[in-house]
Amino acid sequence: MPFKDILVALNSYPDPTPVSAVEDAVAVAAALGAHLAALSCETRVQVPGHFVSAPMVSGIIAGEAAKSRKSAQELLAAFDAAAEKAGVPRETILEKCLTLEIPDLLVEYARLRDLTILPASSDLWYAEAVIFGSGRPTLILPVSLKRRPFKVGTVAVAWDFSRAAARAVSDAMPILEVANKVHIVTVINEKALDTRRSGEELAKNLSRHGIDVVLDKVDAKGGSIGEVIEAYTSSQGADLLVMGAYGHSKWREFVLGGATRSLLSKPPLPILLSH
Numbered sequence: 001m002p003f004k005d006i007l008v009a010l011n012s013y014p015d016p017t018p019v020s021a022v023e024d025a026v027a028v029a030a031a032l033g034a035h036l037a038a039l040s041c042e043t044r045v046q047v048p049g050h051f052v053s054a055p056m057v058s059g060i061i062a063g064e065a066a067k068s069r070k071s072a073q074e075l076l077a078a079f080d081a082a083a084e085k086a087g088v089p090r091e092t093i094l095e096k097c098l099t100l101e102i103p104d105l106l107v108e109y110a111r112l113r114d115l116t117i118l119p120a121s122s123d124l125w126y127a128e129a130v131i132f133g134s135g136r137p138t139l140i141l142p143v144s145l146k147r148r149p150f151k152v153g154t155v156a157v158a159w160d161f162s163r164a165a166a167r168a169v170s171d172a173m174p175i176l177e178v179a180n181k182v183h184i185v186t187v188i189n190e191k192a193l194d195t196r197r198s199g200e201e202l203a204k205n206l207s208r209h210g211i212d213v214v215l216d217k218v219d220a221k222g223g224s225i226g227e228v229i230e231a232y233t234s235s236q237g238a239d240l241l242v243m244g245a246y247g248h249s250k251w252r253e254f255v256l257g258g259a260t261r262s263l264l265s266k267p268p269l270p271i272l273l274s275h
Helices: 019-032 055-086 099-110 124-133 163-171 199-207 225-236 258-265
Strands: 005-010 035-044 090-098 115-119 138-141 154-158 181-188 213-219 240-244 247-250 253-256 271-274
Touching (some): 005 099, 019 055, 019 115, 019 138, 035 099, 055 090, 099 124, 163 271, 181 225, 258 271
Parallel strands (some): 005 035, 115 138, 154 181
Antiparallel strands (some): 247 253
């Protein structure tokens, strides 16, 4: 089933999402032929009640809320203009909420879409909430695509035979089926791979979907998986990386795997993550 209903979350506070990221999200929807909804929140900082009664504090809170509202409105206007220019069917959503409520709000909306786009400029806390709480795939965009139009020419899949990796492959099928080339890369000599199966068997599965697959194994040589995968995608000129998100949440605190955290904090290319 192709991605036909996509959500992009635009952060309004404290630092608004760059307009370039708005344009990149529109380019993704255009490339996938999907409807795109943009969500932004007018946020209000929550402070203890005994502070709110102080005139100076209440004035600061109101001023910051106004700043957030202005940024949200400007971002949605920029999105509307970019989507109209690209011919992308669209919807704008402006919500009001406390800063602490944003992660739950994003998760609620993400559960109702095929795919959620989060610019890397968004708070890492928000990204973690959506990835682990939505039950849907999440596309993390780098701060800038270096003005190169988004495309699905070459897609790299980080494969380690895990449940998360299998989930990511399944969720990414709408993209893998239209890609020009799909590289399945397994990093070896970094951790034990608990399997008797081979990457060739995954390649057979994907080939039955008409996908042109290249299998690669890369020796970690003492480097971290995140570093190895980043170097690999760069050497192959990959347009997109597909990988499973590792970690778990406990009392709203997310414990991420090393590769997930390093690539999520500063993605070198668009990354589709599933958990």
